[in-house]
Amino acid sequence: MAHAIEVTGLTKHFGPVKAVDxxxxxxxxxxxxxxxxxxxxxxxxxxxxxxxxxxxTSGSATVHGxxxxxxxxxxxTVGAVLDGGMLHPGRTGRNHLRTLARASGIGDxxxxxxxxxxxxxxxANRRAGGYSLGMRQRLGLAAALLGDPKVLVLDExxxxxxxxxxxxxxxxxxxxxxxxxxxxxxxxxxxxxxQTADDVxxxxxGRSVTQGPLQEIMARSGRQGGVRVAGPxxxxxxxxxxxxxxxxxxDAHEIxxxxxxxxxxxxxxxxxxxxxxxxxxxxxxLEDVYFELTGATGGPS
Amino acid sequence: xLRLTNAEFLKLRTTRTFYAFxxxxxxLVLVPTILICAFATFDDDPIEPLLYFIGSLIQTFSLLxxxxxxxxxxxxxxxxxxxxxxxxRIRLMTSKLIAGTLTGLAIGLxxxxxxxxxxxxxGSARDFPTDEIGRGSLIIGGTLTCxxxxxxGVGLGALVRNQVGAIVGALVYVFVLEPLATGLLSLSDxxxxxxxxxxxxxxxxxxxxxxxxxxxxLEQLPAGLLLTLYAALFVAAGMFMxxxxxxxx
Numbered sequence: 001m002a003h004a005i006e007v008t009g010l011t012k013h014f015g016p017v018k019a020v021d022x023x024x025x026x027x028x029x030x031x032x033x034x035x036x037x038x039x040x041x042x043x044x045x046x047x048x049x050x051x052x053x054x055x056x057t058s059g060s061a062t063v064h065g066x067x068x069x070x071x072x073x074x075x076x077t078v079g080a081v082l083d084g085g086m087l088h089p090g091r092t093g094r095n096h097l098r099t100l101a102r103a104s105g106i107g108d109x110x111x112x113x114x115x116x117x118x119x120x121x122x123x124a125n126r127r128a129g130g131y132s133l134g135m136r137q138r139l140g141l142a143a144a145l146l147g148d149p150k151v152l153v154l155d156e157x158x159x160x161x162x163x164x165x166x167x168x169x170x171x172x173x174x175x176x177x178x179x180x181x182x183x184x185x186x187x188x189x190x191x192x193x194x195q196t197a198d199d200v201x202x203x204x205x206g207r208s209v210t211q212g213p214l215q216e217i218m219a220r221s222g223r224q225g226g227v228r229v230a231g232p233x234x235x236x237x238x239x240x241x242x243x244x245x246x247x248x249x250x251d252a253h254e255i256x257x258x259x260x261x262x263x264x265x266x267x268x269x270x271x272x273x274x275x276x277x278x279x280x281x282x283x284x285x286l287e288d289v290y291f292e293l294t295g296a297t298g299g300p301s
Numbered sequence: 302x303l304r305l306t307n308a309e310f311l312k313l314r315t316t317r318t319f320y321a322f323x324x325x326x327x328x329l330v331l332v333p334t335i336l337i338c339a340f341a342t343f344d345d346d347p348i349e350p351l352l353y354f355i356g357s358l359i360q361t362f363s364l365l366x367x368x369x370x371x372x373x374x375x376x377x378x379x380x381x382x383x384x385x386x387x388x389x390r391i392r393l394m395t396s397k398l399i400a401g402t403l404t405g406l407a408i409g410l411x412x413x414x415x416x417x418x419x420x421x422x423x424g425s426a427r428d429f430p431t432d433e434i435g436r437g438s439l440i441i442g443g444t445l446t447c448x449x450x451x452x453x454g455v456g457l458g459a460l461v462r463n464q465v466g467a468i469v470g471a472l473v474y475v476f477v478l479e480p481l482a483t484g485l486l487s488l489s490d491x492x493x494x495x496x497x498x499x500x501x502x503x504x505x506x507x508x509x510x511x512x513x514x515x516x517x518x519l520e521q522l523p524a525g526l527l528l529t530l531y532a533a534l535f536v537a538a539g540m541f542m543x544x545x546x547x548x549x550x
Contacts, residue, residue, distance in 0.1 A: 045549075052388045053381065053548040069388040080385050083550070086378030088316060095315040096379075103308035103386045103396075143382055 002065035004029045004151050004182030005050065009059035012045055012206075019045045021206040022059070027184045027199070029150065032177045034197030034214070035186040036290060042206035043186040044082070047155050051080055063151055075104040079144030080153040081137070089129025093120055093139050096128055100143050114142035133160025141169075152176060154185045158192050170196050190290055202290060226258040227265050231276030240268055305387060305396035306403075313370060313400060322369070323408075326362050330355060330412045331419075338423035346431050348420050348439065352413065353511040356443055359412045360505050361475055363405035363447040365468060367454020370401035371539070372464035378550050390543050398455045398536060405451025406444055413443030442509040442521055446528065450505065453532040459539025462546075475502065504528045 005027035012020040020042040027033045048054040050061040052069035097111045115124045118138035201211040238248045238255040247258040262281045313319045374380035387393045424431035461467040483496040507524035
């Protein structure tokens with residue numbers, strides 16, 4: 001069976017500049033795939049090639065085995081948000097959605113449902129020129145969901161969202177994947193991706209530097225991280241984990257487990273009904289792995 | 302294609318710019334026609350000179366409507382969500398062409414009929430001569446000219462993409478370059494019929510059926526075919542470029 005998204009040997013030159021260089025990856029249904037890379041790494045160009053907006057120099061990008069531009073029913077197959085959802089400033093948010101819906105043969109009822117879903121019902125009849133970036137993002141997301149598609153492609157969807165909006169987006173993406181949809185989401189907010197993605201594709205200078213399940217990449221990089229646990233019974237917990245082969249250090253009130261995840265330690269705690277006062281994941285973030293793989297320093301690019 | 306064309310009409314109808322253009326068109330037709338018919342004195346039927354001067358302005362407005370239909374999406378970046386819904390660029394541009402051309406036809410029909418009706422009404426009230434024969438061909442010619450100008454505008458817009466550039470370029474050509482070139486070429490005996498016969502302004506006048514003098518260098522049918530060819534060339538060039546270009550914003 002074809003992958004939901006399959007990118008093979010994708011290359012794009014803009015004059016002398018090689019924006020994307022022989023990039024290959026796949027995205028499967030029921031998974032959120034984070035697409036990471038520094039500014040100018042070629043993420044947006046890749047997504048635009050996938051969606052038929054930019055012509056590749058070589059290589060191919062398909063959705064369910066077909067190039068996007070040849071899909072017979074694109075709206076019901078792929079939903080996408082690029083660059084924060086572009087809008088005519090003089091058109092109301094609802095009318096923006098209606099123009100797209102009408103071209104797809106979708107009725108106004110679905111438009112109103114989506115305005116409600118993305119919490120824009122109150123602002124539906126306001127001109128989009130007055131929308132905040134977060135509102136534009138949510139309207140773009142509504143446009144992507146018009147045809148209830150099986151594949152979602154989102155370019156920096158968390159841009160402009162407030163913390164509440166980011167949490168909403170995270171839960172929303174997880175729910176979409178839970179419904180069996182394939183979600184490809186580019187982001188520079190690494191903390192977001194680490195909490196949302198099942199798989200990641202990391203690119204730098206147009207080339208893939210690593211890809212695979214997030215947990216596997218974290219483990220492969222040797223940055224499993226570990227956890228710190230505090231509480232009156234942590235010595236007992238330490239003994240149990242040590243007996244299970246974990247690397248444990250610490251004292252009677254606080255221990256550090258170097259090679260177990262928070263979930264693994266939590267299961268032992270629950271199983272043995274151990275009282276704790278604190279459980280903190282340590283170091284080893286996706287951010288560390290990202291900087292290591294892309295060669296970025298954390299300064300402005 | 303019907304639903305795509307409907308969507309293009311909705312795009313036009315849901316912006317204030319479109320209504321501002323229609324209001325300007327209405328003012329351009331009504332104000333000078335009524336004032337001239339009310340206060341000027343005529344020895345002949347004034348319909349042709351009115352259609353000659355006001356018609357050329359309405360045709361230019363139709364050209365601008367066509368340019369707007371094609372370039373607004375590039376200006377505001379809405380071409381991206383539109384192509385995500387309709388990835389086939391030729392289908393999308395064809396729907397813009399149909400919507401733009403039909404709008405141009407409607408503008409042409411309403412404008413020409415209004416001018417004809419106002420002239421007829423004032424003619425009977427003030428008793429100046431009006432020739433009722435031939436009004437049908439003027440209305441058909443004026444309507445088709447506006448429709449074809451709008452189609453040409455869609456092609457030009459798709460070719461240039463930059464809205465301000467396309468509008469300024471079109472206005473400079475229509476009001477400066479072509480009249481200037483026509484004037485200069487008229488100095489040469491061997492060339493003085495080329496632009497008066499084949500230029501955009503001249504062909505549109507021949508199609509409408511109006512002429513600044515009594516000479517008829519081109520009949521309505523060949524003029525209509527020639528203007529259709531001009532519009533088709535711009536549309537073909539615009540679609541060719543649209544297919545090749547990368548949409549990066």
